[in-house]
Amino acid sequence: xxxxxxxxxxxxxxxxxxxxxxxxxxxxxxxxxxxxxxxxxxxxxxxxxxxxxxxxxxxxxxxxxxxxxxxxxxxxxxxxxxxxxxxxxxxxxxxxxxxxxxxxxxxxxxxxxxxxxxxxxxxxxxxxxxxxxxxxxxxxxxxxxxxxxxxxxxxxxxxxxxxxxxxxxxxxxxxxxxxxxxxxxxxxxxxxxxxxxxxxxxxxxxxxxxxxxxxxxxxxxxxxxxxxxxxxxxxxxxxxxxxxxxxxxxxxxxxxxxxxxxxxxxxxxxxxxxxxxxxxxxxxxxxxxxxxxxxxxxxxxxxxxxxxxxxxxxxxxxxxxxxxxxxxxxxxxxxxxxxxxxxxxxxxxxxxx
Amino acid sequence: xxxxxxxxxxxxxxxxxxxxxxxxxxxxxxxxxxxxxxxxxxxxxxxxxxxxxxxxxxxxxxxxxxxxxxxxxxxxxxxxxxxxxxxxxxxxxxxxxxxxxxxxxxxxxxxxxxxxxxxxxxxxxxxxxxxxxxxxxxxxxxxxxxxxxxxxxxxxxxxxxxxxxxxxxxxxxxxxxxxxxxxxxxxxxxxxxxxxxxxxxxxxxxxxxxxxxxxxxxxxxxxxxxxxxxxxxxxxxxxxxxxxxxxxxxxxxxxxxxxxxxxxxxxxxxxxxxxxxxxxxxxxxxxxxxxxxxxxxxxxxxxxxxxxxxxxxxxxxxxxxxxxxxxxxxxxxxxxxxxxxxxxxxxxxxxxxxxxxxxxxxxxxxxxxxxxxxxxxxxxxxxxxxxxxxxxxxxxxxxxxxxxxxxxxxxxxxxxxxxxxxxxxxxxxxxxxxxxxxxxxxxxxxxxx
Numbered sequence: 001x002x003x004x005x006x007x008x009x010x011x012x013x014x015x016x017x018x019x020x021x022x023x024x025x026x027x028x029x030x031x032x033x034x035x036x037x038x039x040x041x042x043x044x045x046x047x048x049x050x051x052x053x054x055x056x057x058x059x060x061x062x063x064x065x066x067x068x069x070x071x072x073x074x075x076x077x078x079x080x081x082x083x084x085x086x087x088x089x090x091x092x093x094x095x096x097x098x099x100x101x102x103x104x105x106x107x108x109x110x111x112x113x114x115x116x117x118x119x120x121x122x123x124x125x126x127x128x129x130x131x132x133x134x135x136x137x138x139x140x141x142x143x144x145x146x147x148x149x150x151x152x153x154x155x156x157x158x159x160x161x162x163x164x165x166x167x168x169x170x171x172x173x174x175x176x177x178x179x180x181x182x183x184x185x186x187x188x189x190x191x192x193x194x195x196x197x198x199x200x201x202x203x204x205x206x207x208x209x210x211x212x213x214x215x216x217x218x219x220x221x222x223x224x225x226x227x228x229x230x231x232x233x234x235x236x237x238x239x240x241x242x243x244x245x246x247x248x249x250x251x252x253x254x255x256x257x258x259x260x261x262x263x264x265x266x267x268x269x270x271x272x273x274x275x276x277x278x279x280x281x282x283x284x285x286x287x288x289x290x291x292x293x294x295x296x297x298x299x300x301x302x303x304x305x306x307x308x309x310x311x312x313x314x315x316x317x318x319x320x321x322x323x324x325x326x327x328x329x330x331x332x333x334x335x336x337x338x339x340x341x342x343x344x345x346x347x348x349x350x351x352x353x
Numbered sequence: 354x355x356x357x358x359x360x361x362x363x364x365x366x367x368x369x370x371x372x373x374x375x376x377x378x379x380x381x382x383x384x385x386x387x388x389x390x391x392x393x394x395x396x397x398x399x400x401x402x403x404x405x406x407x408x409x410x411x412x413x414x415x416x417x418x419x420x421x422x423x424x425x426x427x428x429x430x431x432x433x434x435x436x437x438x439x440x441x442x443x444x445x446x447x448x449x450x451x452x453x454x455x456x457x458x459x460x461x462x463x464x465x466x467x468x469x470x471x472x473x474x475x476x477x478x479x480x481x482x483x484x485x486x487x488x489x490x491x492x493x494x495x496x497x498x499x500x501x502x503x504x505x506x507x508x509x510x511x512x513x514x515x516x517x518x519x520x521x522x523x524x525x526x527x528x529x530x531x532x533x534x535x536x537x538x539x540x541x542x543x544x545x546x547x548x549x550x551x552x553x554x555x556x557x558x559x560x561x562x563x564x565x566x567x568x569x570x571x572x573x574x575x576x577x578x579x580x581x582x583x584x585x586x587x588x589x590x591x592x593x594x595x596x597x598x599x600x601x602x603x604x605x606x607x608x609x610x611x612x613x614x615x616x617x618x619x620x621x622x623x624x625x626x627x628x629x630x631x632x633x634x635x636x637x638x639x640x641x642x643x644x645x646x647x648x649x650x651x652x653x654x655x656x657x658x659x660x661x662x663x664x665x666x667x668x669x670x671x672x673x674x675x676x677x678x679x680x681x682x683x684x685x686x687x688x689x690x691x692x693x694x695x696x697x698x699x700x701x702x703x704x705x706x707x708x709x710x711x712x713x714x715x716x717x718x719x720x721x722x723x724x725x726x727x728x729x730x731x732x733x734x735x736x737x738x739x740x741x742x743x744x745x746x747x748x749x750x751x752x753x754x755x756x757x758x759x760x761x762x763x764x765x766x767x768x769x770x771x772x773x774x775x776x777x778x779x780x781x782x783x784x785x786x787x788x789x790x791x792x793x794x795x796x797x798x799x800x801x802x
Contacts, residue, residue, distance in 0.1 A: 025560075026560060075560060076560075077560045077561070080529065080563070080564040083529065083530075083564070084564060087526070087527035087566075101565075104559055104562065105559075106565075155570075155571040155573055155574060156571075157524075157568065157569065157570050157571070157574070158567075158568070158569040159524070159527055159566065159567070159568045159569070160566070160567040160568075160569075161527070161529075161564055161565075161566050161567075162564055162565040162566075162567075163564045164559050164560060164562040164564065165559075165560065166559055166560060
């Protein structure tokens with residue numbers, strides 16, 4: 001069993017890991033020739049199934065396994081992985097490989113950085129420090145081996161981070177399947193997640209503070225509930241309903257992406273009979289009508305954790321099955337053609353009233 | 354009656370808070386020791402393997418500093434007491450940052466220790482003189498105790514390095530938060546810092562095992578570097594982190610001094626009237642370090658090296674003629690000669706009067722050549738007692754204080770200056786751990802001369 005790769009896009013990989021780490025401690029990582037899959041299935045709350053094409057985060061990707069389809073299944077603790085990646089933020093190169101030490105399997109990251117100039121006068125050190133901190137890309141390579149004003153050479157520092165993991169047998173992951181869900185009633189592109197998150201944060205806090213004051217012990221078992229609704233006319237509504245208050249935020253003018261006819265042939269007569277087509281006939285673009293909404297009830301705390309995926313800055317499409325579930329697709333590569341598709345899929349089930 | 358009184362600027366108040374935060378990582382109480390020239394804050398950990406000490410210089414750190422040595426509370430010429438770190442921290446917390454705390458910011462901080470014989474409570478009184486004429490007074494109860502000091506002999510610690518705290522700070526961030534130990538090893542022009550945890554868990558627990566971090570730095574990143582090759586010195590990661598985080602607040606390079614594994618290691622740095630030192634017990638394979646026939650050193654200390662013949666000559670002379678009759682008694686410790694030849698000889702190519710002309714890092718003649726004097730003078734330790742190797746000595750004694758430059762050197766100060774005869778008697782045992790290199794090199798003597 002062999003896996004090694006150069007990490008190509010450390011910032012994406014770090015943010016991606018950080019987003020997953022909010023939902024669970026451990027991820028199931030499946031590597032094969034085509035893509036890298038991260039799956040987090042917590043005991044309670046939202047599941048995320050992410051597929052990254054190998055070139056999203058890796059280059060010179062090598063994998064070799066005795067298992068079927070050249071697949072490696074690993075169980076990876078996310079917090080250490082995130083921490084390991086964090087130490088590569090200013091790296092000029094980073095490399096990951098599967099290895100074993102003292103009989104413990106490891107994902108070993110080898111990170112090359114240059115040392116900030118310590119003994120130079122402070123102005124010089126500052127300049128170097130700034131270069132280090134603002135250089136978001138990996139253009140630092142040209143600094144390698146450069147001789148500075150004082151005739152000293154920049155030196156490479158090598159950091160290696162060994163994250164202990166578990167190798168999973170193919171049999172032990174056989175039973176894990178991506179959830180299946182009926183065709184959604186409404187699909188809509190979400191607004192800026194930062195905005196959505198800050199409003200969700202505030203609603204969740206409000207819900208918790210009113211609950212603590214009014215209902216006491218009864219509600220402590222269930223978290224604060226938020227209601228998210230959308231229609232097929234570009235409206236999204238986030239609402240909080242408690243005994244004491246009803247508040248909501250309404251977005252209008254959002255995009256309802258068109259369905260791809262090629263991918264819906266298996267439905268009951270194609271797009272014409274798709275639930276979303278029927279929902280289109282109802283409601284209005286101002287969100288004033290009470291008709292045409294698909295609604296899901298979310299746990300506020302869990303929802304806020306899901307929204308931390310906003311740091312990746314991808315396009316997010318929400319598919320709502322009325323009073324049943326919501327599926328969130330986060331597309332990383334945007335619409336660039338030719339690049340393999342990288343998408344995170346969140347399965348969020350709706351609470352009953 | 355006031356034993357001790359001093360005033361602090363807001364900045365100095367902040368420095369004290371930073372020191373307390375750092376000390377809190379070592380022990381829950383802070384020992385305060387006042388002398389005429391300095392105020393020392395120390396903390397010792399529970400297992401007594403780490404001691405952190407901050408000496409605040411009476412003249413440069415304080416606005417005013419008055420120590421009344423004639424007070425009955427001051428035994429000898431010092432006053433010592435102990436307080437809970439948390440209590441002190443809460444007094445000093447957040448007092449310095451003027452930018453944030455408008456009402457909280459202070460103009461001055463006055464501290465006095467009032468010793469009232471006949472009254473049950475001894476008080477440490479801290480007055481924060483704030484803006485708008487407001488004064489906040491805190492009265493803390495202290496416990497008069499003896500202060501323990503870590504014994505550390507810099508003359509024996511010939512190896513070491515110095516590096517900017519800022520650089521080190523960058524790297525300590527990478528150490529996993531739950532790792533326990535830090536291994537330092539030099540090889541091939543590089544130094545390797547490894548943070549790791551020893552316990553290995555099985556099954557599902559494997560995922561909870563902290564990750565292991567290895568950082569490889571070029572020795573050129575250090576201002577000074579001198580360490581025996583392939584010797585592993587192991588300390589506690591948390592102690593190291595606490596030290597580096599504090600050193601960074603003082604914007605100063607960190608110096609490390611050590612000899613070999615199982616002997617204490619000391620980190621020190623000073624700036625703005627604060628002298629910080631951390632004495633830590635090290636782990637590792639002692640034999641690997643001391644019995645290597647020809648120890649190689651990774652060093653930046655001497656850039657223009659002379660031909661390797663020169664050190665060989667030096668070592669031959671010193672070993673075959675030892676003890677040279679001309680040397681003063683204070684420098685006669687053969688152990689010191691050994692350490693200087695085996696560890697520094699190759700890098701200090703002084704030719705024919707090596708022992709007299711070779712400057713030790715700390716060449717104060719008051720300091721006895723205390724290399725291994727515990728072993729030299731204590732019969733029970735004569736046979737290289739394993740336990741003794743692991744022990745870090747502490748000075749809790751009372752009797753000699755004030756008479757030496759630093760209580761650290763109490764042991765060497767108390768014993769009579771070594772007579773030549775006793776030195777010679779000690780010599781064979783002293784040589785035991787250094788015997789191998791001595792013999793080989795004297796064989797070389799015949800070949801080269």
